[in-house]
Amino acid sequence: MIAVEELSKVYGNRAALDHVSFEVPVREIFGFVGPNGAGKTTTLRILAALLAPTGGKAFIDGSDVTRDREKVHSRIGYMPDFFGVYDQLTVGEYLDFYAACYRQPKQRRRKIVDDLLALVGMTERKNQQVDSLSRGLKQRVCLARALVHDPAVLLLDEPASGLDPRARVELRENLRELQGMGKTIVISSHILPELTELCTMIGIIDHGRMRATGPVHEVIARLTSGRRLHIRVLDEKEAALEILTPLPSIRHVEAVNGMIEAEYDGDERTASDILLALTQAGIRVSSFAPVDGGLEDAFLKATSEEVG
């Protein structure tokens, strides 16, 4: 659905994007991660045909973003990293305005607005002024705005930034629903745990270069050397450390804040072997949990050193 080939963007002497390539198949949610100034917004603006690349190509559903701008615009719903709301307009009027901009006939616009408000759970706010809404609600209106022409692709730039945890959860639910409706979604974000839960694919970008891209778990596995366990034992912490340290699958083990943190190589079977070794030695284990903080590690690793 989305193909980016060797995309470059140069501002003066500074390369904002340096030969970035990635692909997003249909119905995938692609998480675009990177520190500030890494090139996420530049990439999304090029994909939205709002910025001309200095080099390379990008295609949305087969249409070149530099040549078939109108076709690209009809296929994408773009949500920038700001709200972009007008004063003096109600939520209903605001969405109706954009639906009219997308040349939706007047008779259909009322239904489109009502359906979208129902989708983002804001039907009762239809007559409220857009400007008076909270950040979370504005974000929902903006998501609805990006959907007025029923696009196949959604480009969302930092949609979760500045939202409280509840609003984030609601946004995540909305995006899942949209994925279920067949949309392909590109979402840039700083909030890594959110992306791990939500995204099916991920791209890590830093200093204008794509450091890693692919399915989330593949990228994490590629970048992080081992899996991690958090183990709580009742009394015998020292004994547990003595048992764990010599195990061949254990790479590193240490006691942190009253619990044992172990890094190991292997799969779930290896994890159960580790648990078995502890219990057979008579250690009373009260908690044994694999830690899924892999994306953060992967991100830090990818953005701190060159990855081949």
Place this chain on the structure above:
Amino acid sequence: MNAATRALWNPIVAKEYRTRMRTWRSPLAITVYIVLLGGIGWAVFAALTFSSSVINQGSGSLGQMLFTFLILFQVALLAFITPALTAGAISGERERQTLDLLFVTPIAPFSIIWGKLLASMSFVVLLLLISVPIFSLVFLFGGIEADQVVSAFIVTGVTAMTLGFVGVAFSTMLRRTLAATVASYGAAFVLLVGTLLYGLLFPTLADASSTTQPAPPAITLISPVIPLWTIATNLPVTGYGVRYTNVNPKGGPAILSSSGGQQYCAPSPQGGVMCSSQTAGSSFYLFSFNTATAIPSGLFQGWQYWQASVVMQLMISLAALLFSALMLPPVRRFRLRRRAVPPSRAE
């Protein structure tokens, strides 16, 4: 909806109407406008009726003077209002960060500009319409014909339109509304007052070789002041924008021609140039003074002053519109600077 209708009437116009009329600024602007225009009308009327000389000349003269003051004051008011209406049109969208959202819709950049202009100009037309009752008072005194009112309103409307188009051009070019507003007011000053100053600093030179009655430089007619004056007074322009080069060394009227004895010439108050011959001891008109309000010479010879003004202002408007339409698109077909070359990938 066909392409032409879509270009002329697009969602932006409807949205602008809606949002503009919901703010407190619009009713306030209308009220201030009417109060000021009515106030100046009343003040001029009171002052003129107090002056016995005007009363002696009849009520027609009073009507004409009232109209002159009103129409010039109206154009000055619009010169203050119009840049404020349009200078934020595009830069405001940029600052509100809504411009990108419009660019990703199928609305063409030209339609965005057109929508903004149409909405702003509709407000100006509204102001002109609500001023009609004040102007109709002039008819109580007479001295002004309906065609004069119509041409004066056309000139005023076109002036406001030109200032509006120039405001949008600055709004497109400059990123900040404040900068665009300052530039638009600067441009309004140049168009309305600067061009008149040009006429004073660089007037048309009339000398012995002149065969036609001199007229102010064409550029001075961009300002609506002279055209509105000629419409209201029905008199040709005298004593402005023309310099007689052969100055009489003894003082008094300038010498236009030295052939056939000493001739001292000067613009006549009735129009034309009046010369007196020392040898004959009599006065005569060198050029026909019956030029009425037509331009006697130059680029627009034979045109009415207001027609020349309207044509020049429309040309400025067109240039501003084209400039805006070329500058607005986020990805332009032409570039002012050379494109940067992507560096080859570092291995």
